[in-house]
Amino acid sequence: MTDTTITETAVTITIDGQPVEVAEGSTIHAACVEAGIDTPTLCWAENLTPVNVCRVCVVELEGSRALVPSCSRPAEEGMVVQTDTPRVRHSRRMVLEFLGSGVDLSQADDLHHWIKAYGADPDRYGTDGHPVERVEEPVKVQDELYIRDYSKCVLCYKCVEACGDDAQHTFAIAVAGRGFDARISTEFDVTLPDSACVYCGNCVGVCPTGALQFKTEYDLREVGEWRPDDQTVTRTVCSYCGVGCNLDLHVQDERIVKVTSPADHSVTSGHLCIKGRFGWQYVHGE
């Protein structure tokens, strides 16, 4: 066989006045990362197809009337992008405010820094005894593996993607309803045990707000005993089969409290099966 080398074409775009070179096909967001510009994201993840629905990563693109989502817009030669203009800051602030005004972001740890940075004030919508519609639903506790709390759901579509085409191909959940009433749901909202769910937990793995949560974590939070600062993370290889999935065991008080897999791991891309994700009880002799 002849040795063929695929040469990657590079494109150069200007971000905040700096030229940045990235491989053709890269997104503006990737170019921002390359340039060391921190960009808020919510619905974007490195192991999922961009759906660009949250709009918190928007940037100003010269020649474009509206702002563009940096997470999905491919960088094209000569683009001129601004990431910190008043328009960009305004949109990012408003998106964060809107989210905070409608759902419980208390466990959306990645967003707290951005809410502060952009001065978002989600509480200003409900002032003057003026009630605002919020997503308020009872927590769905339907089994011993994970819970669903849709009053924390920001509809980032990540769980749907992980359950579907991007990882598991199970399609147990989808977005149902429309507008503010849209929810992640099984068909006719049947319980997970009655649905196609195979309990891989990949939806839990990608949820950015705590709407999907290990039952272990949920139970500890309920009694005020969830202490991330006291936890250790130990990387190991799953002991069930020969695939070789990396596991990160999150341990608190010498007990495993949840299991994740690194998103950049070549075998898993962050996704696991029911055994690796939830099958650790034997470690504790249970």
Next chain:
Amino acid sequence: MAAEGAENGADGCQSGCVSFVLRGLAAEDAESGVDGCQFDDMTDIYLGADRATEPEVAAVDAALGARGVDPVVRPETERLYTSGRSRRRERRHFLLPALHALQNAAGWISPGGINYVAEVLDVPPAEAFGVATFYDLFRTEPPDHEGDTFHVCVDAACQIAGYDDLAASVRASGGHVHLGPCLGQCERAPALFVQGSGGRRDYVPADDEPFELPQAGEESLRLLRRIGVADPSSLESYLAHGGYQALRRAGEMGAEAVLEAVAASGLSGRGGAAFPTGIKWRAVAAETGRPKHVVANCDESEPGTFKDRIVMEQDPFAVIETMAIAGLATGAANGWIYIRGEYPLATARLQDAIDAARAAGLLGPDAAGTGHDFDIAIWRGAGAYICGEETALFNSLEGFRGEPRNKPPFPTTHGLFGEPTAINNPETLLNVGDIILEGPDAYRSRGTERSPGTKLLCLSGKVGRPGLYEVPFGTSLGDLLDLAGGVAGNGELQAVLMGGAAGSFVGPDSLSLPLTLEDTRAAGTTLGSGVVMAFDTSDDMTAVVVRIAEFFRNESCGQCVPCRVGAVRQHETLVQMQRRGSLSPARRTLIDEMAEVMVDASICGLGHTAASAVRSALDLGLIASAPSR
């Protein structure tokens, strides 16, 4: 009236399936190289225990059978090699017709019904449920009433015409009323649409009244010249009034000359965005190597808009003839009509026209002797304003939730099924017929330099003779209102809503405004889809504007945050204003701040325009400045 027992009245497409709707192996083969891993192609469809009833199965089988789909459920073993993503791609777009069939058969979409459709079409039930719950015309809970559903419109024209009286009278006669958004009958407000159940047809009672076009037979008419003159249900009558001359002429000219003529005419899209048609068609024509499509966007749902409905009902052959011209010019063989579900008469007339044209060789292989193959299939929407957005329409037709796609890529390269697509409004298409017949120069003799031709305008609200009008671009707003019989009601004009809920209000000082794209834009308003809705000084504009805000709240698809939450917060702020009778400076600032993020960061035009009418009403002092009456 409600014809009973007709085969699945919910669906217009009972006869003559079109082969291209069966997306076959060619597309699959082309994709398989990309998909690679065959395991990626496998899907296990997990179904719950619920089973469909016999009428549900029969309705789905009939609806799919009419489209040439074999409703046989394949055994699991066979699925292992024909299933998964490729089979889903072949069949997914039949989901909407199948859901229509279920809704019509049982009055709701039941778990058993979903399971049957999921099995036949290889669609995961959770996704089918997600699609079903997207649309207003589909219910996913058992109906709490017997019989049909009477949809009464509550949007602006019907609001000031007193929809509550209509709703009360329907209720008094035992009908189940559903209050909902614009039904596209604003000229005969308040509007009613009856959604059939138990196999009964959908119908619009007002369709039984004789149709009258205010300008019928006038010499000046171009696009409307056949309406009220030719018989819309007769191909012979259409031919006798110049029908199919344009397609034959286009066939003689060839695609390139047609593209040149359309570009030279300066024609721009009449759906609201006013994109140059010539540029759009040229871009599609330049694409090679993949199937291409022409889509007529007949999902007219902008409150105040009814022009396409009248054109489709009264001149259906013109729509399908000009679609064929678009196919010839762009090299597309597949024509799709996506029509809103609340238009049963237009759907039936278009289907009849397609059948008659096909029988006469004017559709199909070598359509009308042009040497170009072109055929048309009709897909019905199910009650979702957002599906008029072109990429949401593609998703809806393909059997997905009607959520708009991010652009770029644009439909000219990645449209329906990801393939090159020319998507046009019916009024835009009708213009092409004239451009072909009389040439671009004669076409440009009407209208203005930058807005050539004529425009269809939907006059409603407080005007003497509401209805559909055609005037050359450049006619002043005041002259148009005079043409429509002047201001009715108490005779004192308070405001005019231009372009619909996504447009903006103008005051009585705008009567000299020339109705062109450039002049309306310069004046900070829009022609949009041709809505001109008049309000007199007795109309409660606060109530009208609050309803417009509610409309966007209800119609937002929910995909992107600025629109999903912004439309709700905007409505809440206005409701609060309505209660207090005033709007504090801080709340006014908040409305502007919310508008800014919706304009800047929403995915599609719905979010971009959701604050437009609201802000114009505030700027004009129509609301919140003082007690209006």
